[in-house]
Amino acid sequence: MLDYLLSFLILTGAVFTLIGSLGLARLRDFYTRLHGPTKATTLGVGSLLIASALYFSTRGAGLSLHEVLVTLFLFITAPVSAHLLAKAALHLRLKSLAKPPEEEGGEA
Amino acid sequence: MLSLVIPIAFALVGLALALTLWRLLVGPSPADRILALDTLYVNTIALLVLLGIHLESALYFEAALLIALMGFVGTVALCKYLLRGDIIE
Amino acid sequence: MxxxxxxxxxxxxxxxxxxxxxxxxxxxxxxxxxxxxxxxxxxxxxxxWPEAVRIQRPLTLMRFIAVVLYDIVVANLIVARRILGRPEALRPAFVSVPLDLKSDLAISLLANTICLTPGTLSARLAQDRTHLLVHGLHVPDPAQLVADIKQRYEAPLKEVFEC
Structure with missing residues (x-):
């Protein structure tokens, strides 16, 4: 039973990681590319880390929860770097499929 | 079951790394390359966690944590460079 | 003391x-x-830490976190399908969301939540902090997106951090 759950989590994680990178390679302008990796990857790595926590908790000596720390850290930092990248792209005025907003000096 | 799934997962994550590397080489804008680097480190964390499960060793966790920390700082620094043309002000 | x-x-x-x-x-x-x-x-x-964080309603915060986690999973599946589908069918758009929030912490939490839930991405905060520019991966109806963000994420955050 646990084996199946672990396998499911590992496969989901790997598939979502792949889909995130596929979005990065496949989509056609920078802003849409930004969507793929920042999301699919957090969920992918998240479920891989949960699988790892489960695996070591049931096999090793005692509870192993430090994977939660990486998950937490990724969930806090991923949106920040995505936001900064989007801001940098607006600053550089990269070409976009969507109509870009009118110029104004943004901060924060 | 696990011994069957883990090699498949390795292959999928490896393919993801290859796609990211392709985007890193092709670009075209600097922001695209930074995004590719960012994705590259997240994928590397996935690969390290998988390796940890495969080898039944908790040692790789520290490496994953360090990559998460350093990768984030690197991405922020590079974005700041794009925004301001300078990192340390 | x-x-x-x-x-x-x-x-x-x-x-x-x-x-x-x-x-x-x-x-x-x-x-x-x-x-x-x-x-x-x-x-x-x-x-x-210039300002002390005060949480008014812990239960609302818990429910908010649960809603966000659920949205992350569901919306990830949707984004995955969009990525695997035809890229030409996507209709990305920039949408400007008017903000009711005032405190820095609440605004940054809202921006982070928008970035975490797939399909949307907060791109820029206006200088006077009245609008947040959001980029959506597939936006057939911009007004609906704004209403969703305001009702699902902004309202609970306002309740928890500002009252």
Missing amino acids: LRRLLPHPLLTPALALIWLLLVNRFTLGHIVLGLFLSWLIPLFTLRF
Whole structure:
């Protein structure tokens, strides 16, 4: 039973990681590319880390929860770097499929 | 079951790394390359966690944590460079 | 007196928990050491934290976190399908969301939530903090997106942090 759950989590994680990178390679302008990796990857790595926590908790000596720390850290930092990248792209005025907003000096 | 799934997962994550590397080489804008680097480190964390499960060793966790920390700082620094043309002000 | 010793009552248990997770051992010695460290660190870094965080309704916050986690999973599946589908069918758009929130913490939490839930991405905060520019991966109806964000994420955050 646990084996199946672990396998499911590992496969989901790997598939979502792949889909995130596929979005990065496949989509056609920078802003849409930004969507793929920042999301699919957090969920992918998240479920891989949960699988790892489960695996070591049931096999090793005692509870192993430090994977939660990486998950937490990724969930806090991923949106920040995505936001900064989007801001940098607006600053550089990269070409976009969507109509870009009118110029104004943004901060924060 | 696990011994069957883990090699498949390795292959999928490896393919993801290859796609990211392709985007890193092709670009075209600097922001695209930074995004590719960012994705590259997240994928590397996935690969390290998988390796940890495969080898039944908790040692790789520290490496994953360090990559998460350093990768984030690197991405922020590079974005700041794009925004301001300078990192340390 | 208590305020001087414990300037940030929420930071201390959070730091202690992070310490325990980091050493990955849940023994009494580490709990004591973690509590000691998490009491000292806020004292030494007092100047980094200009405003104390006050949470008004913990239950609303819990429900908000649950809603966000659920949205992350569901919307991830949707984004995955969009990525695998034809890229020409996507209709990305920039949408400007008017903000009711005032405090810095609430605004940054809202921006982070928007970035975490797939399909949307916060791109820029207007200088006067009245609008947040959001980029959507597939937006057939911009008004609907704005209403969704305001009702699902902004309203609970306003309740929790501002009242």
